[in-house]
Amino acid sequence: MKKIAYIGCLGLIGIISTEFGVIGILPQVAEHYQISIDKAGILLSAFALVIALTGPFMTLLSSGFDRKKIMMLSIAIFLLTGVVSSLAPPFWLLILVRLLPAFLQPVFISTAIAAALAHADQKKAHQLMGIVLGGIAIAMVTTVPFATYMASIFNWQASFVVQAVVTGLALLAIFKGMPPMPVREKKSYGTQLKILKNPAFLISATMNFLMVAAWFSTYSYFADYLGKVKGMDTKMISYMLFLFGITGVFSNWLAGKMLSISIPGTTAFFLAGTVLVPFMLEYSGGNGWSTIMVIAIWGFLYAPTFLNASAYLISAAPHALEFANSLSTSFGNLGVSVGTMLSGWVIADMGVKQSPWVGMCFGLMALLMIFWRTLLERNSKFFSHISDQ
Template identity: 65%
Template sequence: MKTFAYIGCLGFIAVITTEFGIIGILPQVAEYYKISIDKAGYLLSAFALVIALTGPFMTLLTSGIDRKKIMTASLFMFLITGIVSSFSPPFWLLMLVRILPAFLQPVYIATALSVAVAQADENKKNELMSIVFNGVTIAMVTTVPFATWISGLYSWEYSFMVQTAVSLIALIIIQLMLPSIPVKEKKSYGSQINILKKPVFIFSTLTNFFMITAWFSTYSYFADYLSKAKGMDTSMISYMLFLFGIIGIVANWTAGKMLNKNVAGTTAFFLSGTILIPILFYISDGNLWATILVIGIWGFLYSPSFLNASTYMISSAPGALEFANSLATSFGNLGVTLGTTIGGWIIVTKGAEYTPWIGLVFGLLAFLMMILRSIFEKRNQQLAPC
């Protein structure tokens, strides 16, 4: 049902606002706590690392629980995080409350996606998934830049107040509009874990991992990169986040349509941005309008990355939708962790202007994994009995 997809999308906005809303305020957080930018980046990378390490296990453990209860509990944790963070607690406590909801983030995403496509025709599933994933791009165009803009006007704590408000709205809507959805038939753990033995799924997973690592080596430091490498102030950066998100909504809708026709081709098309964007940023140099144009292209090619990664992985494991989704979320966030860590290290040791080139290296690795998957798929088809 499209209604369920839109409800899932709303919750996704809250989840993404909490996870990535920190990106626009990392320089202010670093200044407030008197720490380096790469240390402040732990607020993003630690969140992502918890998701990467616990996501599949949490999804398996909760696979028999009523879907509405799971989605409600997840968003309640995000609400608590926003409230505590807005009081500018000691850094260790800020880190702790950032980590706690990460345990339930992949559970929410996998559940929202499975609820959205549960009663859909096969040829409509990718489109419904794109509606849920639009929560990412809608957050990028509304709540994330708004939180950055507010923090520029007042202080970084106001960014967390925005996150709190979004989580509260999503929680109320889910509580009022989503019916109870008990699990009728719980799949055995073994039947779901079995996909880990398939080489095609393994290469799909590595494609996801390298793709997200490539994008987040720069995107995690969006504000810092545009400030140091392109000379933009906080207000201008918030406008760039807005532009990034507006174009991202169009990109996600386009990707959803394209995925229905060709999953691998669509994934490769958007992945090409990891190679194209560093080159374009280098060519744009200090030209403001050229830089804005590149940011627009970046937003279009980056925004469907999680949708592409999940769909690409699920296409190799159609019988284990939720578990495959949780693995997509986990390895994607492992990519966020690695990309953020390497990007922060590059900024500290070399300079912010070098971070996009890290994306190019990991983008090439992702393409290599796609080629290997294609080779194994063709080999399996040749070995299959007629």
């Protein structure tokens, strides 16, 4: 199943290139359309909000269809978005065309993970999931900084050309490399919806939302922060995105190993970065080498966010894998949307320098959710043990 996992990984690289590729070009987009940076941020927050609101429903509706066909349809729409966006349409149309693939993004991710795990044993499950979700870290080290670099040489539209090329390659890989994968046994909607009654699952979903919001409060404005606070130009920012991704590739691999030992411990370890990084950014000041070191650490701690979020949420609902995955994607993207929007409002009022502190507040609440679920499960095991005696 590794072949299918790697194909899913390539598809995810295309998806992440489309969703987060705008982060490095937001200042250029804002300048082109003569709008403020927080309004340009709508390109990211609106995309994420659509995923958050529609993801679970779209996944339930598509759960009975051939997984290969669903993955091809999803990537084809991402390809269309990249092509149209590269033509620099009016801003309202740019937003609209970016919303289309958002409806199918969680469908692709949950389907790709389910396809990779279809015949895998439990011991390899986290590693295969890590390969698929590793597409996020790989995109951060390859396509996202490369798209930003191309935008610095040519114009911001070049970023979307890069996204279109990657999604085109992913579409070809799915078509050529994946066998038909019809769903043999479709689970009822009721069976999958039962997980919403599980308190541990609801706490985990809340943690998922808060953790992603914590990271994206700052990461969404990565280019603006480094430009205005650290005095970097677009080309230097593209190098920092590359560094950010390089450390992330390693940490994503490491997290896949650590999750097999302890899911809550691994999640809490990387989440602690949302508290640590704001202080490091603040006290690195204008020192170039210190800032580079902080960005490397930032990328290391940020990269496994979506892997940790999925593993943490699925551990509370192991019998509804695809639906749990879609909810993980939806709550995560709700975090992207809320983190980006709330931080944008703070930036508009107080400046981009304050965005990391917004993230820290979300991060502390997410750590509290991990503690709450751990306490809940320990109490549940204790009372279960008492009743057995």
